[in-house]
Amino acid sequence: MGRRAEEYIEIIYDLSRGGERVHVKEVAERLNVSLPSVTEMFQRLAEAGFLNYHRYYGVTLTDKGRKLAEDLEKRHQTLKEFLHLLGLEEEEADREACKIEHVVDPETVKLLTKFVEFIEMHDSPRWLARFRKYYLSGELERCPKIKDGV
Amino acid sequence: MGRRAEEYIEIIYDLSRGGERVHVKEVAERLNVSLPSVTEMFQRLAEAGFLNYHRYYGVTLTDKGRKLAEDLEKRHQTLKEFLHLLGLEEEEADREACKIEHVVDPETVKLLTKFVEFIEMHDSPRWLARFRKYYLSGELERCPKIKDGV
DNA sequence: TCCTCTTGTTAGGCTACCCTAACTCTCTGG
DNA sequence: CCAGAGAGTTAGGGTAGCCTAACAAGAGGA
Known part of the structure; x- marks a missing residue:
């Protein structure tokens, strides 16, 4: 196939x-x-x-077909969720997931699944917000705890 | 092509x-x-x-060929670095990068590039070590600051 | 009913890859 | 310097997808 x-x-x-x-x-x-x-x-x-x-x-x-479809669906959702979480807009995340899902192997899917879970467990951690800002603006939000000397 | x-x-x-x-x-x-x-x-x-x-x-x-090759090489390195950073072993990361690089679009590469940069800027942040442990063991390292009641 | 519009199928053809078998070139060692 | 080994090429064929043109089936309205 x-x-x-x-x-x-x-x-x-x-x-x-x-x-x-x-x-x-x-x-x-x-x-x-x-x-x-x-x-x-x-x-x-x-x-x-x-x-x-x-x-x-x-x-x-067929049953075989449905089983495959469900598997693909799961991969797709994982990949999309992952990309979206990092900051890709939803449509884009969906499109990219569509392409990646057919080439990636299960271990990678597992890795990303865990990553998504990990982030969700922490309920959008602060570093993620900081990363998204960095991705979008190219600039790093100043970390308030670290002061650079003048 | x-x-x-x-x-x-x-x-x-x-x-x-x-x-x-x-x-x-x-x-x-x-x-x-x-x-x-x-x-x-x-x-x-x-x-x-x-x-x-x-x-x-x-x-x-040709020059055109080299230019393409350099571009692909960069993508490949980014993807590999990214997967490896998250916890895939190097060989696996390389193999997966090989497959993904041919389907992914530049925006996604940018996203992951930024992500890698972000992590490297912070010199392997603590959350990353925690995530890797979670990925490998399936279990979350207890966060020392949060105490659950008995 | 039956005629027409839409949907589906067949036929025939294209590109990107892949292969094996058979032939040709290059190059090296005696 | 030239024969044979090994590398490269050509010829011919295959599969997965895609297309257009032409034909077939089925469903709905006059």
Whole structure:
């Protein structure tokens, strides 16, 4: 399975919340690809056991497909959350997460998951606010405890 | 240019420190691909103006190629440094950086660059050590200033 | 009902990679 | 100096994606 196939799976998952079948057109619009490209991918993913595909009907995820989708979804959320927490705006964080999630391995996901947890445990620590300011302005907020001599 | 092409460029850059020409075989070994695959890519990259290619001789980077390589190198270093700083072991950090660098956009690189700088400015802050411990052990080091009631 | 619009599919073709088999060049050692 | 080893190239083929053009199915209104 290529990286792109994973994106199809995620989108299908997203579009099928509630168990509805997913149509070629919706997916084509999401991915900005042609209808035939989607049909073709549906067939390949069905072949590989991720989708139930019936001509002129649409697709649903198999258990295997859903499992993969849930995994990808989790990665995506982690990565997005991480990037957003550091200061990327939400849209950007989402887009970047989308690309990174297909290449990164589980250990890295774990690392970042822990990092997000760690930050959330501390309820947005002061250093994070300081970092964000640094990222946005390029300047460091003066740390009030340290006085530089004139 | 596809993602893979960028990997070729980076490897060529790395193998040509000192200005030496780079041979098909070395690249093939690095990437674990066949010799013809490398020849083919050399030709494509030369066509696109990144390499000087002469049959049976080897390649050198053009200015355009070097510029790209330097950019990729910087990204790579940033990503690796970042992952390593958080606690991934060096080899792993390197491998992951390799994959991520080809998909991420400049803003994200900037974000992570700033983050690395921020940490280094503070000379490995205490929270980082605490985070690493959390990542490795799954447990939080008790923060000495906060006492929980019995 | 049936005709038309929309959606879906097939056919045929493209690029970026990858491969093996077979051939060619370079270069070094005897 | 020239033969053979080893490196490089060409030819031919494969997969994953993408596209357009042309045709097919199905659903809704006259």
